Amino acid sequence: NAGVMQNPRHLVRRRGQEARLRCSPMKGHSHVYWYRQLPEEGLKFMVYLQKENIIDESGMPKERFSAEFPKEGPSILRIQQVVRGDSAAYFCASSPEGANVLTFGAGSRLTVL
Amino acid sequence: GENVEQHPSTLSVQEGDSAVIKCTYSDSASNYFPWYKQELGKRPQLIIDIRSNVGEKKDQRIAVTLNKTAKHFSLHITETQPEDSAVYFCAARSNYQLIWGAGTKLIIKP
Numbered sequence: 001n002a003g004v005m006q007n008p009r010h011l012v013r014r015r016g017q018e019a020r021l022r023c024s025p026m027k028g029h030s031h032v033y034w035y036r037q038l039p040e041e042g043l044k045f046m047v048y049l050q051k052e053n054i055i056d057e058s059g060m061p062k063e064r065f066s067a068e069f070p071k072e073g074p075s076i077l078r079i080q081q082v083v084r085g086d087s088a089a090y091f092c093a094s095s096p097e098g099a100n101v102l103t104f105g106a107g108s109r110l111t112v113l
Numbered sequence: 114g115e116n117v118e119q120h121p122s123t124l125s126v127q128e129g130d131s132a133v134i135k136c137t138y139s140d141s142a143s144n145y146f147p148w149y150k151q152e153l154g155k156r157p158q159l160i161i162d163i164r165s166n167v168g169e170k171k172d173q174r175i176a177v178t179l180n181k182t183a184k185h186f187s188l189h190i191t192e193t194q195p196e197d198s199a200v201y202f203c204a205a206r207s208n209y210q211l212i213w214g215a216g217t218k219l220i221i222k223p
Contacts, residue, residue: 104156
């Protein structure tokens with residue numbers, strides 16, 4: 001089991017560009033969570049998805065940010081028109097349906113120049 | 114909404130001594146309490162968890178205690194070692210969400 005796979009691990013974008021972060025959950029896991037972490041800070045919940053459904057996006061900014069988890073393929077967190085304040089580590093975690101344990105991916109580190 | 118408070122924010126202990134990190138939660142319906150360890154530049158990893166039907170759980174040098182009446186739970190690390198240096202996060206499950214504490218940076222002094 002390859003665990004939770006995130007890519008890219010590092011992404012550099014200029015202000016105004018788009019960032020796409022991908023997350024493949026562990027095999028058998030149908031629940032995906034995205035978190036954002038600034039240096040020296042905690043985990044900030046962004047969005048919770050199941051296959052083809054956004055369950056809770058209360059932690060995600062209304063503008064420029066979107067997430068999806070299609071029937072086939074990875075979950076994608078998309079940030080449009082990035083600004084310097086978007087620079088952070090974005091972690092994806094997955095869990096089996098109905099379970100509590102979250103398994104985290106290695107994270108994607110976004111740097112906006 | 115649910116809130117989890119974690120203390121202290123930084124803890125420095127002598128190698129070999131014990132470390133205790135405490136969390137309180139607000140949702141009395143919370144029934145699952147994990148602890149995650151995050152080393153510098155790495156992903157958070159589950160180190161121990163406890164469910165509301167037990168009061169204590171131990172795994173080698175790590176133990177977690179839960180007081181449901183007072184709504185607090187604690188992480189205990191005995192005989193600390195340099196590799197215990199990391200940031201530790203507590204969390205409490207509320208509905209389908211894990212509500213996270215702000216983290217404790219544990220420093221092990223040689």
